[in-house]
Amino acid sequence: MDETHLFFICVLSLFSLIYLFKLAIHHLKTWNTKNLPPSPPSLPIIGHLHLINGPIHRVLQHLASKYGPIMSLRFGTRRVLVITSPSAAQECFTTNDIALANIPLLLTGKYLSYNCTSVINAPYGQLWRDLRRIMTLELFSTTRLKHYLGDRQDEVRSLIKDLLKESFKDFSTVEMRSRIQGMSFNIIMNIIADKGFYGTEVEDVKEASEFKEVIRDIFEVSGTSNPSDFIPFLRWIDYQGLEKKLLKLQKKSDRFFQKLIEKYKCKRSGLKGKAMKFIDAMLSLQESEPGYYTDDVIKSNILILLLAGTDTSSVTIEWALSLLLNHPNVLKKARVQIDEFVGNKRLVQETDLPNLPYIQCIINETLRLFPALPLLVPHEPSEDCTIGGFDVARGTMVLVNAWAIHRDPMVWDDPLNFKPERFEKVINKGYHFIPFGMGRRQCPGSGLANRVIWLVLASLIQCFEWERVGEELVGLSEGKGLTMPKDEPLKARFKVRQTMCDVLTKVSEFVS
Numbered sequence: 001m002d003e004t005h006l007f008f009i010c011v012l013s014l015f016s017l018i019y020l021f022k023l024a025i026h027h028l029k030t031w032n033t034k035n036l037p038p039s040p041p042s043l044p045i046i047g048h049l050h051l052i053n054g055p056i057h058r059v060l061q062h063l064a065s066k067y068g069p070i071m072s073l074r075f076g077t078r079r080v081l082v083i084t085s086p087s088a089a090q091e092c093f094t095t096n097d098i099a100l101a102n103i104p105l106l107l108t109g110k111y112l113s114y115n116c117t118s119v120i121n122a123p124y125g126q127l128w129r130d131l132r133r134i135m136t137l138e139l140f141s142t143t144r145l146k147h148y149l150g151d152r153q154d155e156v157r158s159l160i161k162d163l164l165k166e167s168f169k170d171f172s173t174v175e176m177r178s179r180i181q182g183m184s185f186n187i188i189m190n191i192i193a194d195k196g197f198y199g200t201e202v203e204d205v206k207e208a209s210e211f212k213e214v215i216r217d218i219f220e221v222s223g224t225s226n227p228s229d230f231i232p233f234l235r236w237i238d239y240q241g242l243e244k245k246l247l248k249l250q251k252k253s254d255r256f257f258q259k260l261i262e263k264y265k266c267k268r269s270g271l272k273g274k275a276m277k278f279i280d281a282m283l284s285l286q287e288s289e290p291g292y293y294t295d296d297v298i299k300s301n302i303l304i305l306l307l308a309g310t311d312t313s314s315v316t317i318e319w320a321l322s323l324l325l326n327h328p329n330v331l332k333k334a335r336v337q338i339d340e341f342v343g344n345k346r347l348v349q350e351t352d353l354p355n356l357p358y359i360q361c362i363i364n365e366t367l368r369l370f371p372a373l374p375l376l377v378p379h380e381p382s383e384d385c386t387i388g389g390f391d392v393a394r395g396t397m398v399l400v401n402a403w404a405i406h407r408d409p410m411v412w413d414d415p416l417n418f419k420p421e422r423f424e425k426v427i428n429k430g431y432h433f434i435p436f437g438m439g440r441r442q443c444p445g446s447g448l449a450n451r452v453i454w455l456v457l458a459s460l461i462q463c464f465e466w467e468r469v470g471e472e473l474v475g476l477s478e479g480k481g482l483t484m485p486k487d488e489p490l491k492a493r494f495k496v497r498q499t500m501c502d503v504l505t506k507v508s509e510f511v512s
């Protein structure tokens with residue numbers, strides 16, 4: 001590089017710095033005259049990051065009790081707005097729904113969602129609308145949910161059959177987490193690509209173990225917080241080597257899902273007229289618009305369905321079972337309802353759902369106390385807006401603490417206790433109960449999730465007797481992860497109910 005070049009670059013950098021500095025001063029001046037939400041004292045550079053020294057939903061609840069239900073924080077260079085009241089949540093998802101329909105760009109999104117081309121992190125615009133419409137039509141509409149009913153039922157029966165293999169005359173102990181997770185993955189992979197990678201009936205063992213490895217790594221990386229999302233300087237030096245790790249993982253996962261697509265493309269020609277899976281729908285669209293529905297967009301959305309649709313349901317099932325073990329009266333009441341309506345001559349099935357409302361109350365109460373995504377998904381205003389009379393700048397990260405709203409004594413009677421009966425009264429819970437979010441980005445998979453969780457719980461309650469491993473209650477502390485899991489995998493004691501022996505003998509013959 002010659003001297004003139006160097007001089008030119010120095011002058012340009014100086015002017016850029018002066019411009020950025022002026023812009024920052026102007027911004028500060030403008031925003032100092034605004035009505036900003038209360039905020040705790042902060043530290044230079046890191047802002048309030050040092051305060052996050054435990055499960056984030058708990059820390060934010062504690063801070064909100066001091067600074068109010070609309071509170072402003074700073075995580076490094078990023079402004080954060082924390083919402084902890086139903087009325088402010090309502091304002092976010094009604095008056096400000098369009099302004100807040102964007103999702104902040106985070107490093108994991110960039111690498112694992114092929115530059116934010118998945119429905120969960122695509123910017124609010126045409127691609128997001130198209131993906132959301134395709135998913136609603138192909139996965140979540142009442143017709144499609146009915147279409148996939150057999151797949152769900154088969155997976156739940158496999159779970160029952162698996163448990164039968166380990167049940168003897170007396171109680172035996174079983175670890176439930178891995179079984180429930182495997183079943184959830186199979187259900188989602190079945191509707192995506194007609195594949196199941198867990199259990200004893202896997203077709204291609206090598207492919208299954210590759211899948212499990214990729215998924216384990218992705219969940220691990222997605223579940224860890226990444227300081228360089230908030231302090232850009234750390235990104236330049238690749239603090240903790242996360243970016244390198246993400247790049248490696250992206251390549252590994254890309255290889256796996258590209259192979260899956262290629263295999264499906266070959267298989268597809270022989271499937272004409274047969275049951276359509278999600279991947280079929282995407283590949284059909286690709287035929288007419290190859291530049292828009294690229295392989296990357298397809299892979300990105302397969303991955304996001306696996307991330308959004310598996311652990312969320314399986315952690316909820318695990319929490320629900322744990323709560324039932326701690327509340328045998330609730331378990332008994334649910335069983336009485338099943339026995340009265342379904343009896344013991346057949347297995348409970350999804351079509352019984354409207355006649356067994358108490359199990360839905362158990363699910364709602366579980367989601368109230370242990371929402372799988374306690375802070376929903378972060379939103380980001382695309383323009384300046386106001387919430388609860390406070391000014392909120394464009395680009396702020398908005399976190400809605402659903403976990404804290406669900407436990408607010410001003411909103412819920414006896415909020416810390418597990419009482420499914422509270423959902424028996426048909427009252428509009430509105431923005432008091434938001435485990436699936438609200439507004440245009442609310443969870444499109446809630447219908448599917450409710451059906452799966454319902455069928456699993458109903459089947460486990462109908463077929464087996466359940467009790468705790470010891471005298472003490474099952475621990476209900478939350479652990480770390482992308483969703484909010486129990487810290488310890490659930491272990492329980494179970495045995496086949498005498499009255500169900502005949503039906504279960506047929507099930508085990510049928511499924512094997």
Ligand code: HEM
Pocket residue numbers: 119120121132188304305308309310312313316371372373376377435436437438440441442443444445446448449
């Ligand atoms: C208990 C189970 C589940 C819970 C608690 C849950 C919760 C949520 C929440 C809180 C959001 C964010 C809403 C917002 O931005 O305000 C979300 C988004 C989403 N969920 Fe779920 N979810 C569950 C199951 C599922 C399932 C089974 C699927 C699909 C198979 C799914 C697919 C999605 C997708 C694609 C989005 C992104 C929607 C968008 O940005 O337009 N979820 N979910």
